[in-house]
Amino acid sequence: MLKGLSPILSPDLLWTLRAMGHGDEITIVDANYPATSAGPELIRIDAATAPQVLEAILSLLPLDQYDDVAAISMQVVGDPDKREPIVDEFEAIVRKHEPEHRVHSLERFTFYERANAGYAIVQTGETRQYGNLILKKGIVRPS
Numbered sequence: 001m002l003k004g005l006s007p008i009l010s011p012d013l014l015w016t017l018r019a020m021g022h023g024d025e026i027t028i029v030d031a032n033y034p035a036t037s038a039g040p041e042l043i044r045i046d047a048a049t050a051p052q053v054l055e056a057i058l059s060l061l062p063l064d065q066y067d068d069v070a071a072i073s074m075q076v077v078g079d080p081d082k083r084e085p086i087v088d089e090f091e092a093i094v095r096k097h098e099p100e101h102r103v104h105s106l107e108r109f110t111f112y113e114r115a116n117a118g119y120a121i122v123q124t125g126e127t128r129q130y131g132n133l134i135l136k137k138g139i140v141r142p143s
Helices: 011-019 052-060 085-097 108-116
Strands: 024-029 039-047 071-074 104-105 118-126 135-136
Touching: 024 052, 024 108, 039 108, 052 085, 052 118, 052 135, 071 085, 071 108, 085 108, 108 135
Parallel strands: 024 118, 039 118, 071 104
Antiparallel strands: 024 135, 071 135
């Protein structure tokens, strides 16, 4: 245990967040996502919801300030304009930590392709559908 860090941030997740470089992408996924076969490093945090994991990650990870599309959810199949309540939760957390960013969306298979080409996937215990979010890492500016 460390002071000031969420217990959701496991040693593997902390190492991954630190090892990622500018522009690398990490994806938070729900319990139904086919993460084991996806390809990137898989970190499991089964006891937390996707919003809880997002909150913990964004307490440390800056989003890419050079890309307006640094937080991306999965569109609802057959209704790309529909927005699930969990995406509204993601939006509130993103805005809290990175006020200049908002959550964008991608078609399901385009989302899979991008997530599966990313740096890592964090699989949560989230049971709500569409509890998936890609994050693009930014930089920490010198003080």
